[in-house]
Amino acid sequence: MKKVLVITYYFPPAGGPGVQRWLKFIKYLPGFGVQPHVYVPQNPTYPIVDEKLLEEIPEDAIVVKRKIFEPYGLASVFSKNKTKKISAGIIPHRKKQGIIEKLLLWIRGNCFIPDARVYWVKPSVKFLESYLEEHGIDTVITSGPPHSLHLIGLQLKEKMGVRWVADFRDPWTTIGYHDALRLSASSAQKHKEMERQVLNAADLILVTSPTTKAEFEQLTTRPIEVITNGYDVEQVAKAPLDAKFSLAHIGSFLSSRNPRILWKALRELTKENKQFAQDFELKLIGAVSQEILDTIAEFRLDRFVNNLGYVPHDVAVAHQRQSQVLLLIEIDSPQTRSIIPGKLFEYMAAERPILALGPEGSDFADILKQTNTGSFFLYDEKEALKDKILEYYTQYKNGQLRSHPVGLQQYSRKNLTEKLANLLR
Numbered sequence: 494m495k496k497v498l499v500i501t502y503y504f505p506p507a508g509g510p511g512v513q514r515w516l517k518f519i520k521y522l523p524g525f526g527v528q529p530h531v532y533v534p535q536n537p538t539y540p541i542v543d544e545k546l547l548e549e550i551p552e553d554a555i556v557v558k559r560k561i562f563e564p565y566g567l568a569s570v571f572s573k574n575k576t577k578k579i580s581a582g583i584i585p586h587r588k589k590q591g592i593i594e595k596l597l598l599w600i601r602g603n604c605f606i607p608d609a610r611v612y613w614v615k616p617s618v619k620f621l622e623s624y625l626e627e628h629g630i631d632t633v634i635t636s637g638p639p640h641s642l643h644l645i646g647l648q649l650k651e652k653m654g655v656r657w658v659a660d661f662r663d664p665w666t667t668i669g670y671h672d673a674l675r676l677s678a679s680s681a682q683k684h685k686e687m688e689r690q691v692l693n694a695a696d697l698i699l700v701t702s703p704t705t706k707a708e709f710e711q712l713t714t715r716p717i718e719v720i721t722n723g724y725d726v727e728q729v730a731k732a733p734l735d736a737k738f739s740l741a742h743i744g745s746f747l748s749s750r751n752p753r754i755l756w757k758a759l760r761e762l763t764k765e766n767k768q769f770a771q772d773f774e775l776k777l778i779g780a781v782s783q784e785i786l787d788t789i790a791e792f793r794l795d796r797f798v799n800n801l802g803y804v805p806h807d808v809a810v811a812h813q814r815q816s817q818v819l820l821l822i823e824i825d826s827p828q829t830r831s832i833i834p835g836k837l838f839e840y841m842a843a844e845r846p847i848l849a850l851g852p853e854g855s856d857f858a859d860i861l862k863q864t865n866t867g868s869f870f871l872y873d874e875k876e877a878l879k880d881k882i883l884e885y886y887t888q889y890k891n892g893q894l895r896s897h898p899v900g901l902q903q904y905s906r907k908n909l910t911e912k913l914a915n916l917l918r
Contacts, residue, residue: 504533508543510835517906525914534561611641636660659695704831722835723904724842737774741816748784756792758879813843823851825872
């Protein structure tokens, strides 16, 4: 059986979307003749913890842990709550950032390049040189963000000549929040130089969307493969659909994703249609920025909100299957066209209609269309969005609201892992 070393920061008990991709690959790789050794931090600073995910780690998984130094503990002296939110990616709009948030973001962007986990690189390389030789492992996989983990792969490649696969769950310098880090010109240039160095040294680059592949092809001639995120067969007990006409957003709801067009459409519907107002519920599951909540209140929709906060992954999956309509919101920016949210695939497997907003040319809009799993709207299509919500509501009242997906099997975690295993052989 071929052995590989997977280096990842997010691993159970970490919660949130970042943990799912490699947890599932590790689950299925042995079935395709690949034995993964997993290298993770022993004392990480996870903004979200989900102890239930520990149950999904395969019994035969070889997990190696080493201590990490992270400056987030020092940053919490300024504000523990703000530090945790920034670590989780909940970054206020630049105009609404306070002095502490501006300072924390400047420090995060300019003092720790490429990110605050960079101090794990040097001790990890020293330890892993011996570990790879001892266990006869010649293939290393690094998963980012945090992109500092790619520097571990880069140095192991240079020192030992291992085969190195760099997996990008998200882009690097074109990610939506990159500009919010208040980078100086020199810091921005350092990020670009590191990105280019990694892309031109890796033996194989994995990305999650066609747009990211196209962007990286402008920076490197190294082979690039698209392996999207996917869905797993979740063992969740069946439950009846919500009695209310529930629109559910599941996952982190960041300030930059604030869809005023949606709130305006819903405000108009609740004013114009008394029955709609009686039946409507807005479910928010996961970390939600205060700016989102304030805007919902501004449109007088707060009385319809059921804010459940973060829930374990299995509970989130249950809500996906019980909700009437699932909301998928992406930032309205050309930079986010490449983002295919991991929850999209779980949404599709839930077989509930998806109502999506994003920029023109979004990769996930194509997937929605190909799989017949939902409707996609641009941020200037308020009337069309409003009409679609009313159409879904009418189907709900008639007991006919459902999804009719096609071709989902290509996005199953098991099939995606088989594609990965073939690349690793």
